[in-house]
Amino acid sequence: MYNDQMTSALSPTERERSEAEEATIDLFELGRILWNQKKTVVPFALIPAVLTALVVFVVKPTYTAEAAFLPPNSMSSGTSIAFPALLGQLGGAGAALTSLKDPTLVYIGILESRTVTDDLIKQFDLAKVYHTKKLSQTEKALKSHSKFVSGKNTITTISVEDHDAKRAADMANAYLAELHNQNSRLALTESAQRRLFFQQQLEKEKNAMADAEVDLARSQEKTGLIQPSGQAQLQMETIARTQAEIDIREVQLAALNQAATEQNPEVIRIRSEIAGLTAQLNRLENSNNQGGAGDTQVPTSKVPQLTLIYLRKARDLKHHEELYQLLLRQYASAQLDESRSAPVLQVVDYAVVPDARSWPPRTLLILIALILGAMAGMVWVVVRQRSLRPRLRL
Numbered sequence: 001m002y003n004d005q006m007t008s009a010l011s012p013t014e015r016e017r018s019e020a021e022e023a024t025i026d027l028f029e030l031g032r033i034l035w036n037q038k039k040t041v042v043p044f045a046l047i048p049a050v051l052t053a054l055v056v057f058v059v060k061p062t063y064t065a066e067a068a069f070l071p072p073n074s075m076s077s078g079t080s081i082a083f084p085a086l087l088g089q090l091g092g093a094g095a096a097l098t099s100l101k102d103p104t105l106v107y108i109g110i111l112e113s114r115t116v117t118d119d120l121i122k123q124f125d126l127a128k129v130y131h132t133k134k135l136s137q138t139e140k141a142l143k144s145h146s147k148f149v150s151g152k153n154t155i156t157t158i159s160v161e162d163h164d165a166k167r168a169a170d171m172a173n174a175y176l177a178e179l180h181n182q183n184s185r186l187a188l189t190e191s192a193q194r195r196l197f198f199q200q201q202l203e204k205e206k207n208a209m210a211d212a213e214v215d216l217a218r219s220q221e222k223t224g225l226i227q228p229s230g231q232a233q234l235q236m237e238t239i240a241r242t243q244a245e246i247d248i249r250e251v252q253l254a255a256l257n258q259a260a261t262e263q264n265p266e267v268i269r270i271r272s273e274i275a276g277l278t279a280q281l282n283r284l285e286n287s288n289n290q291g292g293a294g295d296t297q298v299p300t301s302k303v304p305q306l307t308l309i310y311l312r313k314a315r316d317l318k319h320h321e322e323l324y325q326l327l328l329r330q331y332a333s334a335q336l337d338e339s340r341s342a343p344v345l346q347v348v349d350y351a352v353v354p355d356a357r358s359w360p361p362r363t364l365l366i367l368i369a370l371i372l373g374a375m376a377g378m379v380w381v382v383v384r385q386r387s388l389r390p391r392l393r394l
Helices: 002-009 012-036 038-058 084-090 103-111 114-124 126-130 135-145 165-185 190-223 231-257 265-286 305-341 362-388
Strands: 063-070 146-150 156-162 346-349
Touching: 012 038, 012 362, 038 362, 063 165, 103 146, 103 156, 103 165, 114 126, 114 135, 114 165, 126 135, 135 146, 135 156, 156 165, 190 231, 190 305, 231 265, 231 305
Parallel strands: none
Antiparallel strands: 063 156, 063 346, 146 156
């Protein structure tokens, strides 16, 4: 009571100085109390640390294997992303890639695709590894153990976590192998699209040529004509060549339309050539009058019926042979362009078996448990002392 009266009689400045002195004294008092109660604080610190040590030494360690690759640095006109239909083969992840322009993001999207994920699940039998029953659960588990990060230096890192160090390295390298497979399978460039287009047209024309050969053989059996010659044959060959020229230009126009507009000079030129050749073909097929001097063409209306049937079959076969040869040259040219402009996927680092665990960090976890336990012991001591000595200030 006396001390309180004396304190109230002091000026405000003296009162603040007095309170500061009391607070300083209280901190020293707190330190003394904690030192005297160290036998209480130490068990609070040691017990959590020991329990944490038991847990971290019993739990299975996790290893992280890393592989790195360098995707193409740029996508020019020869290597532009133009594959919305083909990326549909990758499932949901592939549909999102059509709007991307960064090649790094494209390749990360391919690595995250369902196609690549399912291939790794089958290759390493991950359903047993992750103890899952459904494929969707295994896919989620694999994605949670895999990470794809693109650095500022454009190098993309593939990280795979697993309890088995060797399996982690094998899975990281398997991601690289799958990326190589998908890169070669998908038409990621304009030149690859052209090559694929001509390849499909070449296969169709090969089948059409085989059908024309069968029709000609049947016509020979039916008419008894083997090889008509002369002016009629010359005219049929001219018609066949003209028709083949029209068809190859239509194929070139279809390939060009994938990347060019109707105002493109090349498109306009090819359309003009098609119109001229079509007019010439109509004149050849519908001519009924014999030409002037030096004209070796025979009007088709004057060709005997059986010969005309045979020649038409032979013309169709000749047309398909000419078109097949022209497509073959276009296909070879597209292959050469693709080999020059195909994006090169460069592997920077293959994954090696990690020799150190990535989880758990045993020393760090034990140290954290020790510190938190000690703090809890200090709080317990202070609370207990406050209940015994209410005037203790913190």
